[in-house]
Amino acid sequence: MSIGRDDVLHVAKLAELAVHERDLDRLVGQLNRIVDYVAQLDQVPGDGTADAFLPGPQQVTLREDVPGSVPLARPPAAIAPEFADGFFLVPRHGAMEDL
């Protein structure tokens, strides 16, 4: 399967990633190299019924449903660039400035 420039641009858009025109040919080459390499999994005999494997506990243990929070080293006001009345302040859409 071959990946072209339009495929890279489409995937970059899905990934919310600005790709420079100058990097495009290099990315097309590298992505084709990677996708061609992983395609060798087609050689593994088909096993349509096999379950996906996930490591870890058989059953996830949930903690008590008690309201609480992780103790913070600093209060939210000290973490946020701007904070007022219990809210994080963010720039208004369309009015953002380069920080």
Add this chain to the structure above:
Amino acid sequence: MSAAAVARETGARLAAAEAAGLNATLHWSQALLDAEAKRVGAMPAAGPLAGMPIAIKDNIVTTDAPTTCASRILEGYVSPFDATAVTRLRAAGAMIAAKANMDEFAMGSSTEHSAFGRVRHPLDPSRVPGGSSGGSAALVAAGVVPAALGSETGGSVRQPASFCGIVGVKPSYGRVSRFGLVAFGSSLDCISVFGRTVDDAARVLGAMSGHDPLDSTTIPRGPMAVPAALPDLRGLRVGLPREYFPADLHPGIAAGMERTKAAVRQLGAELVEVSLPNSAYAVPTYYIVAPAEAAANLARYDGVRYGPRKVGPEGDIRALYQATRGEGFGPEVQRRILVGTYVLSAGYYDAYYRKAQRVRARIADDFRRAFAGGVDLLLTPTTPTPAFRAGEKTEDPVAMYLADVFVCAISLAGLPALSIPVGRDEGLPVGAQLIAPFFEDERMLAAAGAIERVVAGDAEVR
């Protein structure tokens, strides 16, 4: 020696390593070291790690220093909480000595993909220390700290441990809390440990292991008891998977494995050949599963919630996301996000991601069958070659990925494994890997302690 004296000595070593151009640290200061020593000195009882300076990979959050994951996109970020592993190490009396350089977001096998410059191999600055936890490995190998934390997604502690001639231990998945470990591949990520000796690494692992209510993927069991090195290996059956000993194995690695096998036999263990046929597909499986999970996990870095922000040409929110991510992520991270997004996208999900999940199940099943067949441990090389030269593999991503050919199957299966130094080839370290059944970390460490005692890790192998 008092904690204050250790802190001063560690500071002097960190400064010397920096002056030598190792580039293994992203943040440390004598003031922070002194504060750690004061805290440890004031503890009512000496903990099991009292006064031990430990370096922390920069994807494990700490409240007193920035956590950047070696990425521009997190430049200057300081976490408001400590990772559980860090909290437990501090409670055990350890001193957090430094934040260590790494491949950006733990994506790489050479620590050349850091936004803050590559890490040099402590024995040969023209070579790489391995990755992605290369800064942590280099600090331990250079004698700056006796132990360091790294993280493993597909071998990122065992591989640099092998390259640098130190011990690297990846615990069973779920043995150590990931609360505060910046997520890369959530079904694979494990906080892991480097030590100068098996005992150093085991003591650190013991102190930070155990169930954590803040991480539902931890197994609900207590901390690991630190095992003593076995006096010998009598009664143990050690499996040699034939797929991990190819005919074209690097001669230095092959010679290192021959002397390791001889030592294991001399210690009384029985060596038996086993087969793990699907391990041949581990690297391609890993490079579908891990980028897919990374593409999802790294979606949170958008210029709104963390780090610097870049406004795009359109001035709207999507342009802000795209510009911030396009400039904030380095080339390898961008490549993996693109691959991960591609294999999850409509029309390709079944062909790549679903297929990889099924092959992953077959890889894990091979290990299960080998252990069920009466093998107690598996022994393999850790890496296909000793440390390679910087720049040798940066142009071809697949060549770089193949540096992990002997380590990533174990990560896919969630098993514990470690690398111990078993000699040097033309001055470069060679590592051997021990693999144990799930949650048999203690057995693996106890056996490694016995092997470490009889194999001279700094002797030439041929």
